[in-house]
Amino acid sequence: xxxxxxxxxxxxxxxxxxxxxxxxxxxxxxxxxxxxxxxxxxxxxxxxxxxxxxxxxxxxxxxxxxxxxxxxxxxxxxxxxxxxxxxxxxxxxxxxxxxxxxxxxxxxxxxxxxxxxxxxxxxxxxxxxxxxxxxxxxxxxxxxxxxxxxxxxxxxxxxxxxxxxxxxxxxxxxxxxxxxxxxxxxxxxxxxxxxxxxxxxxxxxxxxxxxxxxxxxxxxxxxxxxxxxxxxxxxxxxxxxxxxxxxxxxxxxxxxxxxxxxxxxxxxxxxxxxxxxxxxxxxxxxxxxxxxxxxxxxxxxxxxxxxxxxxxxxxxxxxxxxxxxxxxxxxxxxxxxxxxxxxxxxxxxxxxxxxxxxxxxxxxxxxxxxxxxxxxxxxxxxxxxxxxxxxxxxxxxxxxxxxxxxxxxxxxxxxxxxxxxxxxxxxxxx
Numbered sequence: 001x002x003x004x005x006x007x008x009x010x011x012x013x014x015x016x017x018x019x020x021x022x023x024x025x026x027x028x029x030x031x032x033x034x035x036x037x038x039x040x041x042x043x044x045x046x047x048x049x050x051x052x053x054x055x056x057x058x059x060x061x062x063x064x065x066x067x068x069x070x071x072x073x074x075x076x077x078x079x080x081x082x083x084x085x086x087x088x089x090x091x092x093x094x095x096x097x098x099x100x101x102x103x104x105x106x107x108x109x110x111x112x113x114x115x116x117x118x119x120x121x122x123x124x125x126x127x128x129x130x131x132x133x134x135x136x137x138x139x140x141x142x143x144x145x146x147x148x149x150x151x152x153x154x155x156x157x158x159x160x161x162x163x164x165x166x167x168x169x170x171x172x173x174x175x176x177x178x179x180x181x182x183x184x185x186x187x188x189x190x191x192x193x194x195x196x197x198x199x200x201x202x203x204x205x206x207x208x209x210x211x212x213x214x215x216x217x218x219x220x221x222x223x224x225x226x227x228x229x230x231x232x233x234x235x236x237x238x239x240x241x242x243x244x245x246x247x248x249x250x251x252x253x254x255x256x257x258x259x260x261x262x263x264x265x266x267x268x269x270x271x272x273x274x275x276x277x278x279x280x281x282x283x284x285x286x287x288x289x290x291x292x293x294x295x296x297x298x299x300x301x302x303x304x305x306x307x308x309x310x311x312x313x314x315x316x317x318x319x320x321x322x323x324x325x326x327x328x329x330x331x332x333x334x335x336x337x338x339x340x341x342x343x344x345x346x347x348x349x350x351x352x353x354x355x356x357x358x359x360x361x362x363x364x365x366x367x368x369x370x371x372x373x374x375x376x377x378x379x380x381x382x383x384x385x386x387x388x389x390x391x392x393x394x395x396x397x398x399x400x401x402x403x404x405x406x407x408x409x410x411x412x413x414x415x416x417x418x419x420x421x422x423x424x425x426x427x428x429x430x
Contacts, residue, residue, distance in 0.1 A: 022302070022304050023038055023254060023255050023300060023301065023302055023303070023304070024036060024037060024038070024057075024076075024300075024301060024303055024304060024305045025037075025038060025252075025261055025268065025270075025292070025298050025299065025300050025301075026046075026055040026056075026057055026063055026298070026299050026301060027055075027268055027293075027295030027296065027297065027298050027299075028052060028053050028054075028055065028295060028296050028297040029294055029295045029296075030050065031049075031050030031051055031052055031053070032045060032046070032047045032048060032049070032050055032052055033045075033046040033047045033052050033055055033063070033065060033074070033078075034046060034295065035063075035076060035303075035305045035306075036268075036292065036293065036295075036305065037305050037308055038254070038259070038261075038270060038292075038300070040270075040292045040293050042305055042307075042308045042309060043293075043305065044077075044078070044305050044306060044307060044308075045078070046063070046074055046077075046078035047074070047078060051067050051068060052065045052066065052067050052072070053065065053066050053296075053297055054066045054099065054100050054101055054297055055297060055299050056101065056102045056103045056299045056301075057103065057299055057301025057302070057303060058103045058104065058105060058106065058107035058301075059105045059106065059107065059302055060107055060303075061075065061076040061301065061302070061303030062074070062075065062076075062081065062103065062107050062141075063075070063076065063103075063301075064101055064102075064103035064110055064141065065101070066087070066098065066099075066101050066112075067084055068084075069086065069087055069088070069094070069097075069098060070084035070085060070086055070087055071084065071085050071087050071101055071110055071139065071141075072084045073103075073141060073142060076303045076304075076305070076306055077306045081142070082142060085142065085143055085144045086144040087101070087112060087114075087139065087144075088114055088116070088137070088147060089139075089144035089145050089146040089147070089149075090118075090146030090147060090148060090149075091118060091119040091120060091121075091146075092114075092116050092117070092118055092119065092127075092146075092147065093116050093117055093118070093119050094114050094115070094116040095114075095115045095116045095117075095132040096114065096115040096116070096132075097112070097113060097114030097115055097116070098112045098113065098114040098137075099112060099113050099114065099157070099158075100112055100113060100157070100158055100159070102159055102160050102161055102167075103141060104141075104161050104164040105161060105163065105164045105210070106164040107141060108140070108141055108164070109138050109139065109140060109141060109150070109164075109185065110138065110139045110140075110141055111136065111137070111138050111159035111160070111161065111167050112136075112137060112138075112139065112159065113134060113135060113136045113137065113156070113157040113158060113159060114134075114135060114137065115132050115133065115134050115135070116132055116133070116135070117129050117130070117131065117132055117133060126148055126151075126152060126187060126188070127147065127148060127152045127154070129154070133154050133155065134154070134155055134156065134157050134172075134173075135147065135152045135153065135154055135156075136152065136153040136156040136157060136158075136159050136167070136169050136183065137150070137151075137152045137153075138150035138151065138185055150185055150186070150187075151185060151186045151187025151188070151189075151190070152187055152188070153169060153181075153183055153187060153188050153191055154188065155171055155173050155175075155177060156169035156170060156171050156177075156181060156183075156191075157169070157170055157171075157172060157204075158170045158204055158205055158206070159183075160206060160207045160208070162182065162208050162212060163212070165184060165185060166182055166183060166184045166185065166190075167182070167183050167185070168180065168181070168182060168194075168206050168207070168208060168215075169181045169182070169183050169191075170203060170204045170205070170206065170217075172202065172204065174200070177193065178193030178194055178195060178196045179195070179196040179197065179202065179203050180193075180194045180195050180196065180203055180206065180217070181193050181194055182194050182233045192233060192234060193234075194233045194234060194236075195236050195237065197219075197411035197412065198353045198355070198374065198410070198411050199352075199353060199410075199411040199412075201219055201220060201411050201412060202219070202220060203217045203218070203219055203225070204217065204218050205217065205218045205249060205250055205251065206218070206251075207251060207252055207253055208229070208253075209253045209257035210253070210255060210256075210257065211257055212229060212232065213228070213229050213230075213257065213277070213278060214226065214227065214228060214229060214253070214257055214274065214277050215227040215229055215237055216251040216252075216253065216260055217251070218248050218249065218251065219242075219412065221246065221247060221248065222244060222245065222246050222247075222248070223242050223243065223244050223248070223412075224242070224243040224248050224251050224260075224262060225239055225241075225242055225325075225412070226239075226240055226241040226242070226243070226260075226274065226277060226284075226322065227239055227240060227277065228240045228276075228277030228278045228279070228282075229277075229278075230278050238277075238280075238415055239325050239412070239413070239414060239415070240277040240279075240282050240284070240324070240325075240414075241274075241275075241277070241282060241284035241287065241322040241323070241324060241325070242284075242322060242323055242324070242325050242412075243260075243262075243271065243287070243289075243321050243322045244322075244323070245264060246264070246265070247264050247265045248262055248263070248264060249262065249263040249264070249296070249297075250262060250263050250296075250297055250298060250299075252298050252299050252300045253300060254272070254300050255300065255301070255302045257274070258272055258273050258274055259271065259272035259273065259274065259300075260272060260274060261292065261298045261300050262298065263295070263296045263297060263298055266291060267291055267292065267293055267294045267295055267296075268291070268292040268293060268294075268295045268296070268298045269289050269290065269291050269292060270289065270290065270292050271287050271288065271289035271290075271321040271322070272287060272288070272289075273286060273287070274287060275287070280417075281324070282324075284322040284323050284324045285320065285322075285323070287320070287321045287322040288319060288320060288321055289319050289320075289321035290319060324414060325412060325413050325414040326350065326351070326413055326414065327350060327413060327414055327416050328349070328350060328351055328354050328408045328409055328410040328413040328414065328415060328416050329347050329348060329349050329350055329354065329356075329408040329410075329416055330347075330348050330350060330416075331346075331347060331348045332345065332346075332347045332406055332418040332420065333345065333346045333347070334346075334404055334420045334422055335422070336420070336421060336422060336423060337422075337423050337425070338422060338423070338424050338425070339424070339425050339426070339427050340424070340427055341385060341386050341391055341394065341424075341426075342368075342383040342384060342385040342386060343360060343368070343383070343384045343386075343402065343404055343422050343424060344381070344382070344383050345358065345381070345382050345383075345384070345404065345406065345420075346379060346380065346381050346382075347379075347380055347382075347406065347408070347418075348378070348379055348380075349375050349376065349377050349378060349379075349380050349408070349410070350377060350410075350413070351377055351410045351411075351412070351413050352374070352375055352376040352377040352378075352410060353373075353374035353375060353376060353410070353411075354372075354374075354375045354376075354377075354408050354409065354410035354413075355371070355372070355373055355374070355375070355408070355409050355410070356370075356371070356372040356375050356380065356382070356406065356407075356408050357369070357370075357371050357406070357407045357408075358370045358371075358382055358384045358404065358405070358406045358407075359384075359404070359405050359406075359407075360384055360386065360387075360390070360402045360403070360404055360422075361402065361403045361405070362389075362390050362393065362400055362401075362402055362403075365389070366387065367386055367387055367389070367390035367400070367402055368384045368385055368386045368387050368390060369384065369387075370382055370383070370384045370385070375408075384404070386400075386424070390402075394424065394426050395426065398425065398426050399423055399424065399425045399426065400423075400424050401421065401422075401423050401424075402421070402422045402423070402424055403419065403420075403421060403422075404419065404420045404421070404422050405417065405418075405419050406418050406419075406420075
């Protein structure tokens with residue numbers, strides 16, 4: 001294909017992948033809420049008087065936002081569904097918050113977090129502490145709810161929904177807890193740790209797509225990491241693309257999961273198309289971004305902007321936004337013919353601590369495995385010993401033909417896999 005034709009095809013693909021009109025992004029500007037079309041061509045002011053932040057949207061277009069320490073529910077035209085309700089009910093002493101309310105897709109519940117403690121309780125009761133603690137909590141939409149009614153999770157924050165029955169939660173305190181966890185509504189008994197970065201890189205403000213196949217999370221302050229999810233938790237997601245810049249906040253997916261929006265210091269940005277992140281090597285270079293306009297705390301929802309005119313031809317997104325993460329290792333070396341009862345290999349770890357999983361198979365069956373959980377950067381030499389059955393086959397036949405697979409993962413790096421064929425011969429004894 002000639003370069004000129006290739007450029008034209010890329011432009012057509014970008015235009016075709018622009019967000020559809022039947023969605024909108026709710027943003028905060030000057031303390032008030034605005035509903036904006038994804039192309040930025042039309043907007044509607046929803047509130048006046050200021051004091052609003054952290055909006056989110058249910059599937060029916062209902063918007064939930066925070067005003068002081070109260071939850072407010074609005075229609076897509078800005079009309080209030082009922083008077084604001086106290087966010088934290090019951091006998092709690094709230095030291096900070098509440099923060100980051102997120103309405104469930106079915107509109108029935110609100111997830112949020114705060115820092116505080118119960119006023120009067122026994123040490124054995126849920127949520128009872130002697131110091132102010134961060135709690136992820138849930139409320140029924142439309143009425144004040146004691147956090148204990150739907151369950152609290154200590155030491156986690158920034159909930160976002162995965163469907164209408166469970167949430168993603170993020171831990172900022174370190175310790176034995178996983179940074180990213182999944183919680184079915186019901187409290188700590190329903191908490192399941194998911195994953196962390198071994199080097200301590202903080203992940204937060206994450207959101208999964210409605211299909212549950214992609215995850216975007218802020219890593220540190222200067223990157224958004226895009227993961228592919230091929231199986232539900234506890235199966236680990238795979239880091240596929242990295243968006244780099246300064247001051248990222250609140251990434252949010254379009255309803256169809258093909259576009260992404262986020263906030264930076266200069267306003268709200270949109271990017272896309274996001275390639276299929278379930279593929280081992282997605283083309284992150286197709287992701288382009290542009291500034292949508294002023295604002296913060298974006299949330300991309302399925303409702304259209306009331307009164308919006310017919311959409312104009314979409315503009316292509318021009319600036320490159322993402323790149324593939326660097327490799328975790330290189331130069332796997334394993335001699336094709338070896339002697340003994342173990343396979344020797346050498347590889348160069350580019351970023352540590354890395355997890356190395358080396359496996360041997362014989363005719364499709366496991367023949368040996370070695371896992372190194374925290375390999376430092378540098379040259380790593382390993383010996384993968386044969387399992388009992390493979391040793392027996394080697395003793396009978398004098399040689400076995402093995403397949404070696406090495407998989408290396410490291411924080412902030414692309415997981416890499418290399419394969420080799422190795423013939424292992426028994427050592428002859430005199």
